[in-house]
Amino acid sequence: MSSSTLIRYGGLAALAGGTLFMIAESLSLLLVRYSDYAESATTGTFVAQQMLFLLGTILLLGGLVGLYARQSEAAGRLGLAGFLVAFVGTALLAGLFFVQAFFVPYLATEFPEVLNAGEQGLLVVGFGMAFIIFPVGWLLFGIATLKARVYPRAAAILLIIGTVFTFVPVPAATVVLDVAVAWLGLSLLRVGSVSTAQPARVS
Numbered sequence: 001m002s003s004s005t006l007i008r009y010g011g012l013a014a015l016a017g018g019t020l021f022m023i024a025e026s027l028s029l030l031l032v033r034y035s036d037y038a039e040s041a042t043t044g045t046f047v048a049q050q051m052l053f054l055l056g057t058i059l060l061l062g063g064l065v066g067l068y069a070r071q072s073e074a075a076g077r078l079g080l081a082g083f084l085v086a087f088v089g090t091a092l093l094a095g096l097f098f099v100q101a102f103f104v105p106y107l108a109t110e111f112p113e114v115l116n117a118g119e120q121g122l123l124v125v126g127f128g129m130a131f132i133i134f135p136v137g138w139l140l141f142g143i144a145t146l147k148a149r150v151y152p153r154a155a156a157i158l159l160i161i162g163t164v165f166t167f168v169p170v171p172a173a174t175v176v177l178d179v180a181v182a183w184l185g186l187s188l189l190r191v192g193s194v195s196t197a198q199p200a201r202v203s
Contacts, residue, residue, distance in 0.1 A: 010066010
């Protein structure tokens, strides 16, 4: 696969992944009315949301590769560090969303009390680790992107702001980050045929 093809597919993956995350986040507003975690996990809305999150994170992994490939030289060591940490954090989220989509609904139906107890234990620890590594990695990647001046400056700034918002414990907190990733993916798609060796700014 040529570098230009990798970049084009990466742009498409970032755009699609960010869009799926926005849709999944919007479903959080429908789940806040349930009294506890186990009750919400028995709904079709919960399963649909987790499947969207799972597919979105898988696409984000591919998108991240394409986004980094386009600016690898200009982003330097900070860009590489951000890419690696963001990749690990996104991969951790993919694993957690897999569990949420395929195992949690069963536990919610058969053993709701165990699931609600687990929400205070391993699930919290798992999501806590992922939701620290994930935004930290994307924050570093956003800073490197801003300094590299390859992608639109506004998109890089929005990415940085979005990673900060992910620490706010409210529904749909990552929407800003999702929009930024989709924007970067769209920018990358527009120049998919350009060689990664060229330092020209993506507009």
